[in-house]
Amino acid sequence: MKLLAGLLLATAFASAQVDSKLLLQPLGDSWASYSGDYSGKRYSNLKQVTKTNVKNLTLAWTMRITPGAQANNAIVGGEGDGILSFGGGNNIKGAVLQVDGTLYFSTPDNAWAVDARDGRILWHYFWKTRGATHIGSRGMGMYGNWLFFETPDNYLVSLDARTGQERWHKQIAPLEEQYFSTPAPIVVDNHVIVGTGNDLDEPGILQSFDPETGAVQWKFYSVPMKAGDPGLETWANLDAAKHGGGQMWVPGSYDPEARLYYIGTGNPSPAYTGIARGEGDNLYTCSLVAINVDTGKMVWHYQTSPHDTHDADSSQTPILVDGEFNGRPRKMVLTAARNGYFFALDRLTGQHLRTVKYSDAVNWATGINAKGQPVRDPAKDHHIGGSLVSPANSGITNWPPPAYSPDTGLFYVPQNDNYAMYYLTETDPRGAMGLGGKEEQGVGSLGSYITAIDYKTGKIAWRHRFPGNNGGSVMGLLTTSTGLLFGGDLGGNIVAYDATNGKTLWHSHIGAVSNAPETYMLDGHQYLLVASGDALFAFTLY
Amino acid sequence: MLRSALIFAAAMAASVAIVVNPVGAQNAGKNTPKAAPAPLPAGGGGGAAYPQRPLAPADVRSRGEAIYKAECAFCHGEDARGGDMGNNIIRSQIVLNDDSGERIAPVLTRGEGVEGTMMPKFSFNQNQIADLAGFLHSFRVNGYDGSRNRPETIVVGNAQAGQTFFGQKCAACHAVTGDLKGIGTRITDARTLQQRWINPGAGGRGVATKQSMVTITMTNGQKLQGPLVRIDDFLVTFTAADGRQRTVKRDGETPKVELKDPYQPHRELYPVYTDKNIHDVTAYLVTLK
Numbered sequence: 001m002k003l004l005a006g007l008l009l010a011t012a013f014a015s016a017q018v019d020s021k022l023l024l025q026p027l028g029d030s031w032a033s034y035s036g037d038y039s040g041k042r043y044s045n046l047k048q049v050t051k052t053n054v055k056n057l058t059l060a061w062t063m064r065i066t067p068g069a070q071a072n073n074a075i076v077g078g079e080g081d082g083i084l085s086f087g088g089g090n091n092i093k094g095a096v097l098q099v100d101g102t103l104y105f106s107t108p109d110n111a112w113a114v115d116a117r118d119g120r121i122l123w124h125y126f127w128k129t130r131g132a133t134h135i136g137s138r139g140m141g142m143y144g145n146w147l148f149f150e151t152p153d154n155y156l157v158s159l160d161a162r163t164g165q166e167r168w169h170k171q172i173a174p175l176e177e178q179y180f181s182t183p184a185p186i187v188v189d190n191h192v193i194v195g196t197g198n199d200l201d202e203p204g205i206l207q208s209f210d211p212e213t214g215a216v217q218w219k220f221y222s223v224p225m226k227a228g229d230p231g232l233e234t235w236a237n238l239d240a241a242k243h244g245g246g247q248m249w250v251p252g253s254y255d256p257e258a259r260l261y262y263i264g265t266g267n268p269s270p271a272y273t274g275i276a277r278g279e280g281d282n283l284y285t286c287s288l289v290a291i292n293v294d295t296g297k298m299v300w301h302y303q304t305s306p307h308d309t310h311d312a313d314s315s316q317t318p319i320l321v322d323g324e325f326n327g328r329p330r331k332m333v334l335t336a337a338r339n340g341y342f343f344a345l346d347r348l349t350g351q352h353l354r355t356v357k358y359s360d361a362v363n364w365a366t367g368i369n370a371k372g373q374p375v376r377d378p379a380k381d382h383h384i385g386g387s388l389v390s391p392a393n394s395g396i397t398n399w400p401p402p403a404y405s406p407d408t409g410l411f412y413v414p415q416n417d418n419y420a421m422y423y424l425t426e427t428d429p430r431g432a433m434g435l436g437g438k439e440e441q442g443v444g445s446l447g448s449y450i451t452a453i454d455y456k457t458g459k460i461a462w463r464h465r466f467p468g469n470n471g472g473s474v475m476g477l478l479t480t481s482t483g484l485l486f487g488g489d490l491g492g493n494i495v496a497y498d499a500t501n502g503k504t505l506w507h508s509h510i511g512a513v514s515n516a517p518e519t520y521m522l523d524g525h526q527y528l529l530v531a532s533g534d535a536l537f538a539f540t541l542y
Numbered sequence: 543m544l545r546s547a548l549i550f551a552a553a554m555a556a557s558v559a560i561v562v563n564p565v566g567a568q569n570a571g572k573n574t575p576k577a578a579p580a581p582l583p584a585g586g587g588g589g590a591a592y593p594q595r596p597l598a599p600a601d602v603r604s605r606g607e608a609i610y611k612a613e614c615a616f617c618h619g620e621d622a623r624g625g626d627m628g629n630n631i632i633r634s635q636i637v638l639n640d641d642s643g644e645r646i647a648p649v650l651t652r653g654e655g656v657e658g659t660m661m662p663k664f665s666f667n668q669n670q671i672a673d674l675a676g677f678l679h680s681f682r683v684n685g686y687d688g689s690r691n692r693p694e695t696i697v698v699g700n701a702q703a704g705q706t707f708f709g710q711k712c713a714a715c716h717a718v719t720g721d722l723k724g725i726g727t728r729i730t731d732a733r734t735l736q737q738r739w740i741n742p743g744a745g746g747r748g749v750a751t752k753q754s755m756v757t758i759t760m761t762n763g764q765k766l767q768g769p770l771v772r773i774d775d776f777l778v779t780f781t782a783a784d785g786r787q788r789t790v791k792r793d794g795e796t797p798k799v800e801l802k803d804p805y806q807p808h809r810e811l812y813p814v815y816t817d818k819n820i821h822d823v824t825a826y827l828v829t830l831k
Contacts, residue, residue, distance in 0.1 A: 086591060131592055132592065174638070177639065180591070239630075243633055360813075388820060423733065425693065427692070435686055444741050444805075468770070468801065493776065
């Protein structure tokens with residue numbers, strides 16, 4: 001008996017570390033990476049919570065964070081002087097890892113470990129910033145006992161998961177070039193894959209760091225950086241390409257067999273006044289790219305918005321699906337872009353399979369070309385007198401994660417049919433820099449939805465419309481093998497929907513939900529975990 | 543490729559003509575005290591997230607500006623945002639990462655130039671390069687720059703066509719001698735006026751916004767009605783006649799809830815009208831003094 005207990009104990013503690021085996025598992029007991037598993041589906045195999053008993057979900061615990069150095073016992077690091085404060089630290093807008101009973105999450109400049117059984121803070125790490133845009137932190141990556149997170153002022157920080165003590169920090173990109181970093185690092189074997197962002201005119205960078213030493217293993221630029229680079233012919237000149245943007249704001253998904261990392265790139269820059277970019281497609285901005293994780297080389301690309309002019313980045317989480325397409329088994333990657341179009345591609349070759357315009361409001365494109373790409377309408381770029389465009393800058397969808405269920409075959413995505421007037425405010429024929437040169441003023445929405453897209457038929461299987469016209473957007477979705485779909489609504493509820501038809505099954509009013517809900521197993525109970533601003537809420541069945 | 547001298551000269555003339563006052567040009571040569579750091583916003587980004595560099599002493603900037611005008615502006619533009627021959631050097635990775643000329647120097651003096659450009663070699667000494675750096679670093683580095691060359695007005699439409707459109711699509715609910723009387727005087731900023739008429743529900747000064755009205759038919763036939771406070775799939779709240787907020791539980795279609803958004807007809811026009819229609823109506827409304 002004693003021996004058995006000892007063995008059980010050993011087993012339990014063995015799983016405290018994240019290894020490649022755990023990372024390769026389909027989403028179940030743990031939540032070990034940004035999307036829970038590499039596929040990006042946010043489809044949990046857990047079966048305890050069902051359509052029948054979901055109404056019995058009850059609050060297990062809630063906890064509230066206090067960001068900043070003034071919090072009790074904060075471990076303080078960072079390169080800043082400790083005086084600068086840009087806020088944002090009290091809004092949980094990313095993934096929470098759950099590994100062996102501990103939760104790990106981050107907000108701009110802050111990271112926490114919390115007991116998954118009662119929400120008690122185990123440690124809090126605070127980073128003194130040098131500046132930069134503090135818009136959000138999408139969470140942490142984990143490898144062994146090491147955690148990795150990105151700070152707004154562009155450092156990759158590695159912490160010891162057991163204590164919160166810093167191991168090292170490395171610069172991701174120069175603050176002087178006005179980069180700022182929001183993504184959650186993704187760990188693949190001995191690679192820590194790190195994206196960053198920029199709203200000036202600097203190039204998009206994806207890098208791989210060594211998890212032990214923090215050394216850079218490879219660097220991928222999403223735009224041509226030197227003469228002879230592929231895609232240069234789609235820019236006015238090399239200087240335009242090198243200042244062409246294409247940021248990787250949101251983590252990608254990974255196919256371990258193909259050893260390919262799939263990530264959506266951001267908008268070209270200058271974003272609105274694209275004169276200096278030339279008339280070309282501006283590769284590889286607003287594209288889905290497949291990157292070899294060992295070499296950092298791009299294997300294929302598919303551009304979802306050629307020559308974008310609305311800051312409509314394509315940095316949405318791609319979802320990897322093995323399924324049938326036109327009667328033939330396919331390994332696919334699916335993405336619903338900010339521009340209002342959904343795409344299905346063969347993920348081994350990049351071959352285009354399907355495009356669906358999933359929002360009827362979208363009016364920036366005149367149609368679809370032979371490659372399945374939307375064709376931009378230059379008259380809808382902007383106008384001195386204003387141009388009424390859907391989507392508004394925030395997009396039909398944005399960073400909040402979509403979900404996919406292999407049981408229903410449906411792709412679930414938050415949709416907001418918003419409109420804005422885009423005013424050209426720059427008469428300089430050379431255009432502006434960065435996001436300058438236009439002012440966008442919203443005029444509201446025709447409706448907000450959770451939308452279920454059937455990739456096989458290209459049809460919308462169902463839409464759950466939120467009542468009223470408030471124009472908000474759902475902050476991300478989770479689906480389960482028991483036919484549930486979870487997400488925050490626009491009224492401050494966490495809601496369980498029937499994944500087959502979008503009907504509501506359960507809800508709890510916790511305040512505006514700020515991340516995608518997650519689920520995990522602990523002590524034989526399935527938990528539902530969700531954030532609302534500065535608080536976490538854990539629900540379970542007793 | 544080097545373009546013909548004529549085209550080049552014309553382009554440079556255009557580029558010079560459009561120069562407005564960058565921070566550096568405003569301050570160069572004046573004994574301006576070091577600017578106080580901009581106030582920091584609560585969260586988010588924008589210019590303040592990247593504090594602009596402390597200004598170099600005025601004499602440094604003044605000397606740097608003189609060198610720049612004589613040797614650099616011809617290609618890079620007086621405002622450093624680029625010309626037909628030279629790149630925008632405000633956003634240049636070399637200049638952004640430079641502190642006091644150490645990264646700029648190799649490009650200028652060692653003939654390394656910049657790949658894919660016509661950048662020639664210069665024989666500046668170290669002091670001149672430091673002065674040039676002091677001047678270049680005085681430019682505001684920010685994409686969102688509200689002080690740039692703004693159009694004078696957003697009114698670009700045809701008032702007569704706007705009047706016709708108004709008669710067809712708006713006159714059923716609105717009258718220029720009634721609710722819209724003097725609208726062009728009440729809202730003097732044309733862009734504000736345009737935003738308000740496209741969707742008055744978006745709020746703002748000058749136009750009183752009306753709330754949606756909700757009618758709830760209870761299972762016993764009782765009808766509750768009032769301005770909507772909030773609604774989701776589970777609850778609906780309205781303000782009752784006595785001023786109290788009342789909340790009613792919703793369960794699917796029970797009770798029956800009907801919303802009337804006073805601005806729904808405005809929303810329904812979004813997919814219908816063209817930008818020209820919008821510009822024309824605004825051009826008409828601004829004349830209603």
